[in-house]
Amino acid sequence: MSTILNNINAPRDLRLLNPEDLPQLAKELREFIINVVATKEGHLGASLGVIELTIALHYVFNTPHDELIWDVGHQAYGHKILTGRKSVFHTNRQIGGISGFPKRSESIYDAFGVGHASTSVSAALGMAIASQLNGDTDKHHIAVIGDASIAGGMAFEGLNHAGVTDANLLVILNDNAIGIDPSVGALKQYLTNVKKGTQKRENIFEALNFNYTGPIDGHDLNTIIQELERLKSVKGPKFLHIITTKGKGLKQAEEDQVRYHAPGKFDAVTGELISKPNVKQPPKYQDVFGHTIVELATQNKNIVGITPAMPTGSSLKYMMAKMPDRAFDVGIAEQHAVTLASGMATQGIIPFCNIYSTFLQRAYDQIIHDVALQNLPVIFCLDRAGLVGTDGATHHGVYDLSYLRCIPNLIIFAPRNEIELRNIMYTAQLGLQNPIAIRYPRGRGVTTDWQQPFSKIDIGTGVQLKEGNEVAVLSIGNMSKNMSEAIKNSNAPNAIAHYDMRFIRPLDENLLHGILKTYNLIITIEDNTIKGGFGSAVLEFAAKHNYKTPINLLGIPDTFIEHGGTLALQQSIGLDTESLTRYINTLI
Structure with missing residues (x-):
């Protein structure tokens, strides 16, 4: 059966549609996201809540020339699907697949890379001012920010600056009263009062010199499109306040917005979460x-x-x-x-x-x-x-x-x-x-019987986990587990001593002196960048005290690690158990 979404490979295709076709497209786009996220996992509720807004933005504005910036990016799945990534959307957040967030290197439609909150206003304002300097006065810059993100200080810094410029900037507040957890604070109460019509004080955004419109229904495509078309001709900083429902279109996601922010696997038809076997596991x-x-x-x-x-x-x-x-x-x-x-x-x-x-x-x-x-x-x-x-x-x-x-x-x-x-x-x-x-x-630990009586830890002390006579492994944190298993599986486990240093600052200097005097080779392992991390601290200590013992550093390489399952990422950089076993075997 032919669908409207099947024929949308870029926003230019979307703009050829008649306005009366857009609600059907919204329905299909929601179903597409639900069906993929149900099996592949990812962020769900945020994207479902902005389907109509996403369609309207690409329908009205000339993206990618007009630049669209999503705050955080949890809500950008519909945007990705409409901008040429529909056929690869099933790889979302998978190793080697597309990112779960907007990313400049991934698409010309991703005007700014995001993942942390409250950055969109500043970024869009910077782009708008740059367009003025470049003489591109007809270019539009749109920041979509949630009611939780706009409470961040950086968002207010951007609004404060934008209000004294004539930049061609449109800030759209996606107001659904929830980020990951319910929104909090006085600004949230203010927005609630605005929605209820009980707010008597001066409009805060008008006070910051924005041309304010709203609140309007964020699920009414005709209303959104009409308002965006009007705002295209309004000069200077503009602010559009829309009301949406996070999880719109999936009953369970609307009713349990916290859990369905990123629900894991679920039944795409019923919306019910797929429960995992009830096996006793270590806690998170x-x-x-x-x-x-x-x-x-x-x-x-x-x-x-x-x-x-x-x-x-x-x-x-x-x-x-x-x-x-x-x-x-x-x-x-x-x-x-x-x-x-x-x-x-x-x-x-x-x-x-x-x-x-x-x-x-x-x-x-x-x-x-x-x-x-x-x-x-x-x-x-x-x-x-x-x-x-x-x-x-x-x-x-x-x-x-x-x-x-x-x-x-x-x-x-x-x-x-x-x-x-x-x-x-x-x-x-x-x-x-x-x-x-x-x-x-993140994730589960290693101990099921973890609620033991408390015991005081001496600050700056490490502990020996295993004896050995040739090589000393110094680990920090949960890397202890992978390394312990790797040593046990190696060709010569008796040759390797293992220490959990516990403290990166202060280092256990007495323990380090003994280790550096005893072993032929030291290996440090951490799940932090090798540059300046725990291994670097050990190297600095050894250099300061003129030790000549070779020290090999294992950790996160000097590059940004992309997305994928944690085990797959560990395998890609040699920090999983099997890779560590092979590494140890090359040394013994």
Whole structure:
């Protein structure tokens, strides 16, 4: 059966359609996304919510000449399908396939690469000003940003600047009251009041000198197209406020928007999630954090939890449910989260600030200036450290050891298992006088019986996991598991000693002296970039003390790692168990 979508290979094909054909195209586009994501997995609800907007934007504007920037990019699946990637959409987020986010190297229709929030307004404004400088005054620049992302400080910085320019910029607010978790904060309440017609104060966007329109129904194609056509002739910065439903078109995705943000595999017809066999497994590291902070906070009234918009992803949701006055979702605002924690620490509060490793990059100055320089005992819990899989280069947490290791006063710890994570969290709240960063991976750990009694960890100490007489392997964090298995499977396991160094800062110098005096070869392994990471710290130590022992560094190579399953990515760079076994065998 011929469908409208079958004949759409580029936006120019879309523009040949009659307006009355567009609702049918929207229906087919939704079904196409549902059918692929049901089996291949990925982000679902966000893209389903902007189908009509996506069609209207490409129908009205002359993309790619007119430039379309998607904030974060979770909602760009429809955009990808309409811009020549329909036949390869089934490879989305698969190794060697297309990215789950807009990416400049992938398509001329992806005007700006994204993956982190609140960047679209600044990027689109930069493009608009550049077009003015280049004399291209008829070119349009459109930023599509969600109500959660617009609460980020960078979005306001962009709006603040745009309001005093005459740039040809259109900001479209996709307002659905939810990002990954429900949106929070005073701006969210303001937008709710606007939608309900109860907002009496001056319009905040008009106050910033934007020509404001809305709110309008984001699922009414005729209304959206008419408004976009009108706005094409309006000069200067413009702001269109649309109301959408995340997950539109799939009942379960509309009703359970948190779970269906990225639901995994599900039945494309019924929408029901496909359950996995009920086999007892080790817990997710995020849940170990989430349950442990509740356990500790029950005993210590000074403990609070902070997350920038990731209560579900970080599992701080457990504390928010049991102790809502002591757990804070501050929205997509990593800089604020860090300095909020430092302010609390000055008053004797013990803040556990949980931020994904890749997102902590956005608060680097605050870590240095507001925490470490003042030596305030903030406890950073860095979830999603190391390779994270199908989200790809924008989300891998493979730089934190390098960008944190150079900061004075900051302790850095990487647990090899769930028990170590619990124990370092316990240790950190016992009156630690320095800030500490605890980094742990995405996904499940290795221990089913993980809820053991707490035990204090001595700061700056490593442990020997296995004896050996020729080679010493020094591992950090969850790389211990792959390396332990590789040693066991190697041709000469008795020749290899294995140490879990645990602390990247401070290093266990007494242990390192003994290792460098004893073994013929040292191997370091980490799931951080080799440049400036744990292995570099060991090399620096050896050079400082004039050791000549050869030291081989294993870790993330000096390139951006793309998307794919975590195991497949480890295999591609030689960090999986089998690759490590082969590597060890070449040395013995």
